[in-house]
Each structure stands twice: as structure tokens, then as C-alpha cells.
Amino acid sequence: MSAVAAPAFERSPGYWSTVLRRLLRDKVAVAAGIVVLLLVLMAIFGPYLTPADPYASSMLKRLQPIGAEGYPLGSDELGRDLLSRLILGARLSLFMGITPVLFAFVLGTALGVLAGYAGGAVNATIMRTIDVFYAFPSVLLAIALSGALGAGIGNALLSLTIVFIPPIARVAESVTAQVRGRDYVEAARASGAGAFTIVRVHVLGNVLGPVFVYATSLIAVSMILASGLSFLGLGVKPPEPEWGLMLNTLRTAIYTQPWIAALPGAMIFITSISFNMLADGLRSAMEVKQ
Amino acid sequence: MSALPADDVGGPAQPLLTVRGLLRHFPLKRNLPWQPRAVVRAVDGVDFVVRKGETLGVVGESGCGKSTTARLLMHLIAPDAGEIVFDGRVVGGNDLPLREFRRQVQMVFQDSYASLNPRLTVEDSIAFGPQVHGLAHRAAVERARDLLARVGLEPRRFAERYPHELSGGQRQRVNIARALAVQPRLLILDEAVSALDKSVEAQVLNLLLDLKEQFDLTYVFISHDLHVVRTLSDRVLVMYLGRVAELGATEALFTAPLHPYTGALLASMPTLDPDRRTTEAPLAGDPPNPIDPPPGCRFHTRCPLAEPVCAQRVPAIDLAAPHAVACLMHEPGSRHSRAGTSSEKRTEE
Numbered sequence: 094m095s096a097v098a099a100p101a102f103e104r105s106p107g108y109w110s111t112v113l114r115r116l117l118r119d120k121v122a123v124a125a126g127i128v129v130l131l132l133v134l135m136a137i138f139g140p141y142l143t144p145a146d147p148y149a150s151s152m153l154k155r156l157q158p159i160g161a162e163g164y165p166l167g168s169d170e171l172g173r174d175l176l177s178r179l180i181l182g183a184r185l186s187l188f189m190g191i192t193p194v195l196f197a198f199v200l201g202t203a204l205g206v207l208a209g210y211a212g213g214a215v216n217a218t219i220m221r222t223i224d225v226f227y228a229f230p231s232v233l234l235a236i237a238l239s240g241a242l243g244a245g246i247g248n249a250l251l252s253l254t255i256v257f258i259p260p261i262a263r264v265a266e267s268v269t270a271q272v273r274g275r276d277y278v279e280a281a282r283a284s285g286a287g288a289f290t291i292v293r294v295h296v297l298g299n300v301l302g303p304v305f306v307y308a309t310s311l312i313a314v315s316m317i318l319a320s321g322l323s324f325l326g327l328g329v330k331p332p333e334p335e336w337g338l339m340l341n342t343l344r345t346a347i348y349t350q351p352w353i354a355a356l357p358g359a360m361i362f363i364t365s366i367s368f369n370m371l372a373d374g375l376r377s378a379m380e381v382k383q
Numbered sequence: 384m385s386a387l388p389a390d391d392v393g394g395p396a397q398p399l400l401t402v403r404g405l406l407r408h409f410p411l412k413r414n415l416p417w418q419p420r421a422v423v424r425a426v427d428g429v430d431f432v433v434r435k436g437e438t439l440g441v442v443g444e445s446g447c448g449k450s451t452t453a454r455l456l457m458h459l460i461a462p463d464a465g466e467i468v469f470d471g472r473v474v475g476g477n478d479l480p481l482r483e484f485r486r487q488v489q490m491v492f493q494d495s496y497a498s499l500n501p502r503l504t505v506e507d508s509i510a511f512g513p514q515v516h517g518l519a520h521r522a523a524v525e526r527a528r529d530l531l532a533r534v535g536l537e538p539r540r541f542a543e544r545y546p547h548e549l550s551g552g553q554r555q556r557v558n559i560a561r562a563l564a565v566q567p568r569l570l571i572l573d574e575a576v577s578a579l580d581k582s583v584e585a586q587v588l589n590l591l592l593d594l595k596e597q598f599d600l601t602y603v604f605i606s607h608d609l610h611v612v613r614t615l616s617d618r619v620l621v622m623y624l625g626r627v628a629e630l631g632a633t634e635a636l637f638t639a640p641l642h643p644y645t646g647a648l649l650a651s652m653p654t655l656d657p658d659r660r661t662t663e664a665p666l667a668g669d670p671p672n673p674i675d676p677p678p679g680c681r682f683h684t685r686c687p688l689a690e691p692v693c694a695q696r697v698p699a700i701d702l703a704a705p706h707a708v709a710c711l712m713h714e715p716g717s718r719h720s721r722a723g724t725s726s727e728k729r730t731e732e
Contacts, residue, residue, distance in 0.1 A: 102538075102539055102542055102543045103539060103540050103541075103543065103544070104543045107545075108501070108502055108545070275497050275498075276492045276494055276497040276498035277497065277498050277499055277500045277508075279454075279459055279492070279498075280490070280492065280498050280558075280561065280562075281511065281515075282459060283457045283459060283485055283489065283490050284485060284486075284489070284511065284512035284515055284516075284565055285481075285482040285483075285485035285486055285512075285515055285516060285565075286511070286512075286515040287515075290515060294500075294503075294511060295500050295503075298500070298502040298503075299500070299501070299502055
């Protein structure tokens with residue numbers, strides 16, 4: 094064996110550091126990333142940021158306008174401070190947006206990679222089953238599942254996870270099928286490696302990236318669906334602050350205090366569009382010409 | 384690294400690789416379920432022998448089954464029929480499991496970029512094979528660096544690079560190192576230098592010659608470049624439409640081809656000699672469709688010397704002969720008008 098001495102090997106920036114550098118050059122993606130970061134911080138430190146008790150109601154101070162004394166963003170239909178509720182609402186809303194996508198990412202990728210790598214009858218069984226779920230519009234499927242399972246956060250999460258597994262599995266399957274046909278996978282098979290090793294070393298590294306980007310773009314959809322479920326009374330239950338639920342309860346005030354009624358919707362909008370733009374930026378940053 | 388694989392079983396006289404009746408048909412999709420399924424006869428009964436230490440060139444037009452044969456040899460595609468014997472042991476049998484066979488036989492592909500994982504550094508790509516066969520990570524990386532040096536890439540500069548940072552020639556050197564990392568005895572080079580620039584191609588060919596010497600390798604060299612095959616090979620196998628047309632020692636085959644197809648192939652070689660300039664294409668048209676190959680000798684539709692008998696009778700090939708050919712002209716008693724004279728010529732050899 095030739096001695097490999099201490100002098101440093103010329104290292105080149107890895108794939109992910111190249112992606113990060115490209116992402117940081119994309120102003121829109123950076124702005125969206127900052128908003129997402131702020132929202133996450135808001136969710137984590139919510140209880141320390143609220144200026145007033147988000148649960149304390151007051152019948153006399155109902156539907157205060159924006160800028161009213163003691164109510165910087167007005168108050169809701171029960172006289173609770175809207176700013177505090179919006180801040181604390183980030184917790185449940187983000188949780189309901191991210192968690193199902195995360196679960197679906199794990200399960201959907203596993204299914205998709207299995208189907209894409211195994212091919213044949215396994216692929217047909219998995220993908221045709223998934224196509225059944227595809228036949229329903231996602232909103233309808235989420236409502237139907239939640240309705241059948243019963244109201245509550247846990248069931249809402251479960252139904253959203255089921256809704257997101259098919260699209261993620263489909264993306265994972267198609268990327269895996271592409272990667273599987275590459276010569277380096279053939280070469281790995283030719284060196285005697287088993288399917289599990291090949292998937293771990295050669296397939297996952299090339300599949301996870303695109304699937305992850307796709308999953309990020311689903312977070313916005315998930316938030317909107319979760320808000321929709323809460324709006325219909327199938328998700329979060331009052332008095333917990335959650336943007337979708339707040340939108341629901343404030344809708345009666347749309348004629349008297351339209352700005353207040355619109356605020357939770359604005360939060361949902363800002364959050365989902367930020368996640369979408371971040372995913373978009375990530376996608377283009379990952380299209381590194383190699 | 385100095386230790387050469389000491390897996391030799393049968394001694395130098397025993398062929399390293401014996402292929403018998405290798406066959407693979409690819410079924411096509413049916414338009415309607417009750418229609419009969421059409422098949423592409425990609426490799427349709429191929430026999431040959433690779434001797435220890437030789438370079439066997441494999442030539443033929445595009446679509447003649449060269450690459451499919453290579454993939455069948457590696458069992459990357461399962462053969463429909465046929466037997467591969469490696470150094471006296473049947474591949475996939477109890478004596479030689481597929482996994483062990485794949486350590487002893489490796490392959491270099493044409494597309495140098497597609498055959499390297501873009502997410503792995505060069506050394507990780509090379510170290511993958513040995514780790515599959517039980518070498519510890521550290522030792523595998525050491526071996527990878529050593530091999531990089533042997534294929535002419537300074538480890539310090541290249542070990543931690545990614546494939547996209549290398550040129551085509553450098554990448555193909557990495558692929559060769561990757562193939563050698565499991566210490567194989569047989570290397571299948573499937574158009575391994577065809578995609579490279581001429582100058583780089585020459586360097587890589589020289590490297591292959593050096594490595595063959597150093598590691599005591601045997602090559603199966605698949606190419607459509609007849610000049611390269613002539614320089615590199617000891618023997619040459621000519622394939623036509625999924626079958627062996629001719630197999631013989633390089634010089635004999637290039638100077639006195641027996642099969643009319645080989646003759647036509649050689650006549651199509653570009654030359655710099657102005658007196659020997661080709662004015663007409665020696666072969667007219669495309670090869671017939673392998674979905675529905677012609678009966679009898681597959682070449683009779685394009686053969687200038689074809690006679691009615693060629694469409695009826697499949698020419699046999701005797702691989703024991705030093706210069707084997709599948710042509711009725713060289714088969715005594717085949718009722719081809721030239722059969723008699725040619726068979727005499729064959730006994731002279």
C-alpha cells in the first residue's frame with residue numbers, strides 16, 4: 094500500500110454546499126426563508142411573545158378595530174386579543190402544516206423507492222393502490238377521512254398524512270425508476286452489491302433531494318387543508334388558537350370588521366406563499382449542471 | 384496491492400470464460416392482449432471462449448447484440464438460455480455463486496459520466512465495490528487511492544473530487560479504477576473508449592495495456608472501431624444480428640477474412656491510403672430487423688455471394704477450429720457452389 098501522507102487532499106465543495114450557495118444568491122428564496130424562519134421562531138417562543146392572555150375574553154371589548162387601545166390588532170368575537178392569538182396560533186398552524194408532510198415524506202418515499210426499485214408486480218401493486226387515492230380531490234379526501242375518523246387534531250394529522258402519501262410516493266417512484274436505469278447502479282450491481290446496499294448508497298442520495306423539494310411545496314397545501322378542516326370543525330377545537338379556526342369564527346364579523354376577519358387568512362397566505370417560494374428556490378438551486 | 388488474485392483454478396490451458404448457447408430475446412409490448420407477442424432476438428445463441436490472458440475483441444454493427452452480450456455475461460440481464468462457465472465453474476452454480484463471479488469479472492461502460500454516482504466522491508465510488516466484498520472502509524479508501532495513482536490520477540488532487548469536476552478521460556480512468564478495485568481477473572470493456580477524444584483514447588488504451596500486464600488481466604474489448612480492435616486484440620469475434628459470424632486470430636481475420644460480412648466490415652474501414660480509398664459502401668442498407676430475422680444464414684439478404692441454399696440452411700460454427708466461421712461457403716457439403724474450394728482452404732490452416 095502506498096503511504097497516504099498527511100498533506101491535505103484537495104477537497105471540492107460538496108453538492109449540498111453548492112446548492113446552499115446558489116440558494117443564498119436567490120433573493121426571493123432568501124426573503125421567503127427569512128419569513129419562514131420568523132414564523133418558526135414565533136411558533137417556538139409564542140407564549141413569551143404574546144402581549145396579552147390569548148384566552149382572556151371580554152364581552153364588552155368584542156370586535157375592537159385594529160389599533161384600539163390595548164388591542165394592537167383588534168379583538169375577536171369574544172373580545173380576546175387578536176395579536177396574541179395570531180402569535181400563539183402559529184404553533185398549531187405550522188404544526189398542522191409540517192407534521193403530516195413529514196410523516197408522508199417518510200412513508201411516501203419508502204413506498205415510492207420500493208416501487209421504483211423493485212419494479213414489476215411490486216411496482217404495479219403499490220402504484221395502482223396509490224392511484225385509487227389519487228382519484229379523489231385532496232380536499233375532499235381529507236374531509237372525508239377526517240369526517241370518518243372523527244374530529245380532533247390527531248385524526249386531522251392522520252387524514253392529512255394519508256392525503257399526502259400518494260403524491261410523494263409518485264414523485265419518489267418516478268425519480269427512483271430514473272436513477273435505477275443509470276449506469277452507476279448497473280455498475281454497483283455488477284460489483285455484487287445487494288439491493289439494500291445499492292438503495293442506501295446510490296439511490297437514496299439521488300432521490301431524497303427532489304422528493305424533499307416537492308414535499309416542501311406541499312407544506313403550503315397542508316396548512317391550507319388543515320385550516321380548512323379546522324374551519325369545518327374537524328381539526329383543532331376552540332378555544333385553541335389556530336388560524337383556520339379563527340378564520341371560521343370571525344367570518345360572521347366580515348361585514349362589521351372586515352380587516353379583523355381577514356387577519357388569520359392573511360397569516361395563512363403569507364406562510365403558505367413563503368413555503369412555496371422557498372421550495373421553488375430550492376428546486377432551481379438544486380438543478381446544478383453537473 | 385501487489386498480491387494478484389490467486390483464484391486461478393484450472394491452470395493456463397483452461398479457458399477463463401466459456402459461453403455456450405447464450406440466448407436472450409426481449410418481448411415487445413403487445414397492442415392487443417390476444418395478439419402474439421413479438422420478440423427482439425437480441426442475442427440468439429452465442430458461443431465463444433475467452434482464453435486466459437488474452438484480449439478478445441468483439442465487433443459488429445450497432446444493434447448486433449454486442450452490448451447485450453456484455454450485460455448477459457455480467458448477469459445484469461438474465462439470459463433466457465445458455466451457460467457461462469468461468470474457469471471451469473458454472474456461473475451461478477454451487478462452486479461459483481453470482482456474487483463471487485461478479486468480484487472476478489468487472490465491466491467498464493461507455494458513458495463515463497453516467498457510470499459514476501454524481502453524489503459520491505471519486506474515492507468513495509471506487510471504494511464501494513471492495514466494501515461490498517467485506518473490506519473495511521478505511522482499507523477500501525486506501526485501495527481506492529492506490530488505484531487512482533495506478534490509473535494516472537494523483538490521489539491528492541482527485542480522490543475527493545466529484546465526477547462533474549473531471550474530464551471525460553479522467554472519469555473513464557476513475558471507472559477503470561472502480562472496476563479494478565475488487566481485483567477482478569476479467570474486464571469487460573463495453574465501448575469504454577469510444578466516447579473519448581482520439582488523443583485521450585490513445586492514452587487510455589495505453590493505460591489499459593499497462594494495467595493488463597500489471598494485474599494479469601483478461602479483456603473482452605467491445606468496440607465498433609476496427610482500428611482499435613486490431614491494435615489491442617489477440618483474437619476477434621465478429622457478431623451479426625445476435626449470432627457469431629466469425630472468430631479468429633486478429634491478423635488472420637484482418638488479412639484473410641472468411642465470412643463475407645467480415646470482409647464487408649473491413650472494406651468499410653476508413654483508410655489514409657489514397658490507392659485504397661473506398662468509393663462505394665461495401666454493405667448496402669441496414670441490417671435486417673432482429674424482431675423478424677431472415678431464415679437460414681442471417682447475412683444472406685445483404686451477402687454478395689448468397690445462393691438459394693443460404694436462405695434455407697443455418698450455417699454451423701465449429702469453435703474448436705483456430706479460425707471459426709459461420710458460413711455455408713466454408714461448410715463442406717452445404718450445397719453452396721463455393722463450399723468445396725473453401726473447405727480445402729480451411730484445412731490448410
